Amino acid sequence: MPREHPLLPIVSLPFRRAGRDPMTCRYRCANSCAHPEPNASSTPYFGEILERSLSRRGVARAGALGLLVVGTAASTAGPAAAAPAAPPSGTTSTSGGRPGRPLPFEAVPPNTIDAVVTPPGYQHAVVVKWGDPILPGAPEWDLHRQTAEAQEQQFGYNNDYLAMLPLGTGGRRALLVGNHEYANPELMFPGYTGIPDAAQTAVMFASAGMFVVEIEQVERTGQWRLVRSGQRPYNRRITTTNTVFELTGPAAGSALLRTAADPAGRWVRGTQANCSGGVTPWGTVLSGEENFHFAFVGADEAPESMKPALRRYGFDTANRGGPSAELIDERFDLARHPHEANRFGWIVEVDPFDRASVPRKHTALGRFKHEGAATVISRGGHAVVYSGDDERFEYIYKFVSQGRMDRAKSRAARQRNMTLLASGTLYVAAFDATSAAEIDGSGTLPADGAFNGRGRWIPLASDTTSFVPGMTVAEVLVNTRLAADAVGATKMDRPEDIEPSPVTGKVYCALTNNSRRGADANPPADEVNPRNANRHGHIVEIAEDRGDHTATTFVWSVPVVCGDPQDPSTYFSGYDKSAVSPISCPDNLTFDSTGNLWIATDSAYALGGNDGLFAMPLAGPETGHVKQFLSVPVGAECCGPVISSDGRSCFVAVQHPGEITNSTVENPGSRWPDGDFGKPGIVVTWRPDGRRIGA
Template structure:
């Protein structure tokens, strides 16, 4: 589904206060102090990586040592002088399964079976798992959605079961092995014993309190414990015990809903026809009129063991159901896991999960069920700059059978409804969350052009009435990271100071940007910000002068922001990870050349972009960009 703002979900009709009801950006601008959060000492090197920070001190020199790149509308990736950008792992390249190396066909004629062995479409969140220091490792990445106009030779002019299967195979997760090969740069290793594709049809399991719940049972799975597939995989996270967390985001778009949805279906954005992907025509599990519980089996955080290609991915229900954008892990001082999560939909919420048990030091096997037991919280932000985490526990406050919550499993399936009743703060599409080493947690809020038009949070103290450019919020927990109280501030209001509309000017100290989305804190403490302006809005209105989507580097201590990378036409810049030595950066370029009005025209696949191949008769492809300094130094210096 194309990220057309007119199609974005907006289903929260609760009377809860929004962040704009209680915000006063004039007094909540950048606080002085360093980035991040101390995440504990247990499994310190891995745990620190899970929170977005590795070993290495800032030192006394400037954190940002490169010259900003200018705004660009070119169909290429632009990086600072002295940097090298290399493209690998484009959609359709073989992932490296033994005996299966189907080449990409530029006319869109690859079969569904071939797509199951190839990189999926629309790369998103990812992580690099080092093997040989910083020279080789596994790169695990999400594939958020498919553009059927590009995926098939004739787009959707004809529609078949084979096309549905191919589209489902283009979703999910890829695990590939990569290594640095001298002057040839980084390459995908083929074949590889770790290579794997996880798709919308991969067998999975449920873990946690909702496993087996009546709301998760279907005709194909009467026990409610064996879901099939993952989709709309957007943001990601990693755990200190070495697993990968992938997040199911806009799942309701894939389902054909009833003409008159129930209150539960309506709260989750279910509608007749969904977003027009038409899977239900040949895969009846995506017809919610026939299988009303099937949508309840999506919207979860899925845990994957990247080093065991035969393992079963697990949907961790204790972390709640939402249109999850990311899952960022920190560690308490006594060694318990804390998972921060955003929900990318208008007026939805920010969550935190705290595990009941401590992380075991021996790795995956001993921590296999760690995320199945603990407490899920939702955030409330108050006008005095304080906030609190409210527990989503059955029997607490209004979360009772009388209010539609028979047990904890139902609370988790209906996380949104429970948060509505608890008075959580309605946010402007909370997306990625980054945690650093000394106390601050950052969250991107991409935008909400419905803010004000629906009567939400309109008052004189709120200049972001029609929040077209978004902002970055941050908070610091009072006490340890499992605390229930915090203080918060705006880190930056995105925008363009040249805008005539005052509320869209922002307060950026440095290079202008709009619609922050991806967020990652590297080992030196740099906060990397990636943007996702929709092609339908790019170059128009408040975004007129911002060019293509970009990746920027922020110094949390000074508030300075510099533009580091600009992507090709129509793309989203997303997903960031690096090698432990900080000398290689991996960034994903998603949906280059996306058509502003939706799916691509199969008659003109390269109308807007022909990146990265730039060949006649080709089609744009999502891919990973590997960035290094020509002198071999750390990225950003």
Template sequence: MTETTRRLLPMLGHTKGKRSAVTCALKCDSACSDAVCNTSRNTYFRDIVSNEFSRRSALGAGAAGALTLLVSSQLGAGSAQAAPPPGKGYLKSNLPFEPIAPVDAMVDAMTVPEGYDWNPVIRWGDPLFRTSPAFDANNQTAAAQALQFGYNCDYTDVIEIEGSKGRRAVLFANHEYTNETIMVPPTLAAAEVRGIGKAAHGLSVVELERKNKNKPWTYVQGAPLNRRYLTTTPYEVTGPAAGSDLLKTKDDPAGRTILGTLGNCAGGTTPWGTILSGEENFNGYFVATGTSAGDRRYGITNRPTARGWEIDEPRWDTRNAGYENEKNRFGYIVEVDPLDPTSTPKKHSALGRFKHEGANVTVAADGRVVAYMGDDERFDYLYKFVSTNKVRPGTDPAARKANMTLLSEGSLYVARFQGNSVAEIDGTGTLPSDGAFDGVGEWLPLLIDNRSVVAGMSAAEVTVFTRLAADTVAPTKMDRCEDVEPNPATGKVYVACTNNTNRGVGSNAAADEANPRSLNRDGHVVELTEAGGDATGTRFTWNLLLVCGDPARNQATYFAGYPKDKVSPISCPDNVAFDSQGNLWISTDGQPSTVGFNDGLFKVGLEGAERGRVQQFLAVPRDAETCGPVIHDQDGTVFVAVQHPGEDGSWAAQLSYFPDYVPTGAVPAPGEAALPRPSVVQVYRA
């Protein structure tokens, strides 16, 4: 560990369990060591007592079981079609498994169920282009890294290429952040280390191939769709902030073209086949005065950054003349066309600026698209965006081009929740007497068709300082809304709230029914139903599907009524996905510090007798986080991104050799088994 890294580890000695202070520093700028960003005098949830709407009026007569209307992922049907309920019209799941036992947090192994096997699809450093050099950890350069798969892959999707009969696909991956301490030898010059780290950020698109649907995928070096998105890649700004004074800099006086994307965490795939990537912990890449309301609300400080990019490039220090607005140019939802390697990606300001975990899109019955988003910060909010214009059916180039403008104009909302048992919530997580954590809610507008409805703020100001705008309308302060996804089988929306150990501490917001535990270490999952099945509406009902933890150690857990002694322990829900029958799959981030187990991927039943049944499918190696789950159960395959394995190690003392494990006594191939390599992994029936 370098002296610079040690100096920039304020969480060292303050993390709980086996949580890495290195992860805290490099991923989120040690956010838990700083003051809570949301100190607004926003009305707390438990103080919101409104009789203007009830459960009956929020749902609408007979609407409790209504389904959101969706279009197929290819938009080829010509009109929206009602999604069938689970088990009717959906192919039978091809992923039967016996749940694995939890894996101790010190174990360096990828663990999958009996009858399954795994292997990496692509690893950090794998060459993408014909001109890419082979990965050589001992002789890595910034120029080489720019032509190779990036580090710490997060959101992932694998999209089959039309007409390939299931034999070709394109893989997309985010590269959230880097850990140079375990990536490169300490003898490398500091400027080269910074360059390698910078080139390992961004996004990757890579083609895959397989012999048939029963064979695993391999990536194709030099394929025509392969692409790296770097900090030098131009992005077009859309929406109200485009061209505003808030985005103009010395290098971009028009305020319409931004170089690079940062902190890319989760994401989503649109019905028209593009990828949405969320810029999350961007604040840790900038130095600022730290004194403005915007700086404080977004956690941007005057400390030197962990990576020191400001040493080489003035735009990362926004105290430099002409670069004051550079920090305002990150924190958006990015849209990428993975099928066009020459296209210019977009940053959609109409979806707001905050710590975007990701965005997931559904198509409403009237043809407008709706995107759900979480702000991954303690006490921040849940959002949704409703497009002004309607989706254009079809897969032809004209339809695709038109649909790629849908996220440029629309209405932005933030959520307020109301519980049915407010008086019974005491912070212990005790289930209310009515047998559920549940209630009603409303979506509060910030923009309507790209026009501000926040007093004293222009549309550009709302989209650049979305947190400040949201504070004015008193939404509910949540426990870190991360991934937010609508279920394609039912239209219900699932919100993964990872944790919030500051809940109920000091002057911070007390526990409420949507966030029912003080010192919430384990997190929970919200299930939200839009009123009348209309995703464009402003009313909803909600309940907590899971109040997470290890029930053997913590009785303040809840699994939708399923017996606690028959579930896999689960903590810190992060990303979610669905299989073809509408079952929920949850990946975790933080279990070593809460329940003492490696993070993993879990299947959760949502209907009937299986509702609330949690079963662990896999566990990732020590120090690693499970990211970007993709469930292709119809051909028996699951994909996950394994991020930051061996995070707490050093170049001389690595703690993981994932994924290039070699048998004891064997001689590893060059570049293998010497250090951990974050990878996209496929798990398939053996």
């Protein structure tokens, strides 16, 4: 049973917006929601969609919620010397199981308990937490003597995305790979005065980036623990300052990516603001650089010709800002090195099985605030990557590789596959509607009983051709938001994690929230974003035409509109709302082996409780029955859910516990997990009887 800590006064906290505490907003995204939306473009909306809708009344309603069987974007991958030992996300394999069965666990009720809470019959344990030494020879963590050099050898801060990749065939060891999204000096440094000095800034950026650690199974149960001794040849920290990345793809070498430190425009030092990610079918890990703008200062003194693009990415071009990373590296001062901003905002690919490998940033996938990246192999063998741009009124993208996956199980085949994301075509989504005239922003279902319609993938650029008038290929890929504006993509309610079903080919996207939908001059609700002032978010399903992920047309539907089930604007695929758990702000998605959708939330305080992990059947009479499986401590976000390939272990990242306004190390908002002050960490949950999670 989890250790009980005193309840904190949740109801008295100064929550705002969609429920996220202002402290989180400050350090994660530089208070993006407090500023005007970067997307001020004029794109076709209600009127044009309505006209198209009326002309398509005869089109059959499509995109009904489909069957999902196995597939977790982060549960399986393979050894370095060959193709994956078990099928990673995006393959057409299935681990079996009967879809549509009820979820038998007892739902965790909404709560404000400062602990991880799981259903009766389950146990959980911390696998690794902030400060744990992970490299051989790393010093023990010391709260009062933190250094950047030590932090680069220790587990970082604010873990987010997780991937579990098996080592060998015995099933007893695995790699756990993931992101450290951002740091919070108020909760890291005793006696913090409000402005970080250079030494503290260095520690903060050393605590961000990515990690690879080796874990081992505990006595053949569903429990796993960190391997703490031995050579640990795979363990690695990847940070803003200590790791060099290769730029690949059509924009690599372009003038837009050249700097004083890299006049060729082909190498970048570091990654930052890493949010979610994905596992490729060839066993590498992708990571999305999201709120990268916060690390920079000096946009007010950048060249005037760059300022429109900088503003479009959320940079403040009226004020210097800071202090930030420029305290430790002058390249983050845009007044001196304006192109450095263009070198972040990419999808990163890391080979976790080779600690000496050089990670890459793939320009062919476009530059924006990537939440993550989910890869699926099309029937023709092309790698297709889906990614969302996580900001209000931003877009959903798809990349289709030019080359085809080599399915041979050899080192040479794997090396060839690791070039697939360097070349291909980038698309952005436009959603049409079937019942646009009936959408009034209240969340009321139209007469046909579904939010659904058709959609198109609009090409932006290939390796050699820009499909956006007036923009070169490099300009499209570096300033992808501007390109998507120009072609009339559909503005969405903060696209977060996107996960495809490897069985049905359907793709699920979490739209976390958008409290500005329909406010002031912002776009009103439409059928794919059916609620004004959307504080609680929804989920969209995309089914590519003919089941072909390279198709340029699709059908879509909305299976879940989140919130308090008593709220008439919510929708759970028609399931009895009185039996549904309240859920707000869907963020990360994954699947178990029986086809249930698992949803991790961010900002559940919009409903007055802690964030958590929820599960929902996607077939049979239980379709839409959302049940809360676990909750995370006070002030924390639930991130990166992973169901192991044998179904017996569930991992989640507990991010920013106690991140509550006015909290400090000395006056913590959370005491999880050690009883002193909040430390981000990773938790595994399992059943002592050895049965599958949720089975």
